[in-house]
Amino acid sequence: MAIIIKTNRPNTLLKQIKNDVEEEILKTWSLDKDGDFFHNPDQWIGKGWLRASIVEGFLRFGFVANPSNFKKDYFAHLQGRFTGMLINNLSDYFEHVTTTSKAEKGIDIINKFGN
Template sequence: MSVTFMTSNPKALLAKFKKAIDEKDVATWSYDGDGDFTHDTDQWRSKAWMRPELLSDRLNFSILAPKDGGMTKTVYGIYHGRLIECFLSHFDDAFVSGAATAKVSGKDSI
């Protein structure tokens, strides 16, 4: 786990995130056909991907390095921080807490 949001309805939280992106309410994230998310700004686009995982009481995101490899601490920090910032700003009514791991763990792939 890289980033986790504790919620009673992880499926609905993920759907809200996708809908906000689709409707351009969230302009700084995008997702691909696999359902992975990237921070969609000129500086950070495709530097990493966040892969969602639905569990009964949480929505987890694991971080993935781009196919050409490599990830810096800065990219790791930016992606974690910006994802939590986005969820706090837009979906605070849909989860009770959000957290990030300081180091690679779980299903992260860098």
């Protein structure tokens, strides 16, 4: 359930996303105290987060959730909205974006609160 972005500039892309969120250019996205992204319309707050990680040539976002209230439609919504935001606003920074439909070991975390 990850978003995987092929880019030669993963650090630059992540910095730009964070900057655009903090400057409220991307108005429906926020960062929490852990640095995780969340969709901020009321009905989506607390439903799931996206956590960034960088590996050579890729910026990855894993889905982070509390297992007690995890629903796949939460992730599908976040994945679709975040991918759309990337394509609409930041496509000059990457070659392509891929999404996965199953949990990716080492990327997705279905246990944000340590339960």
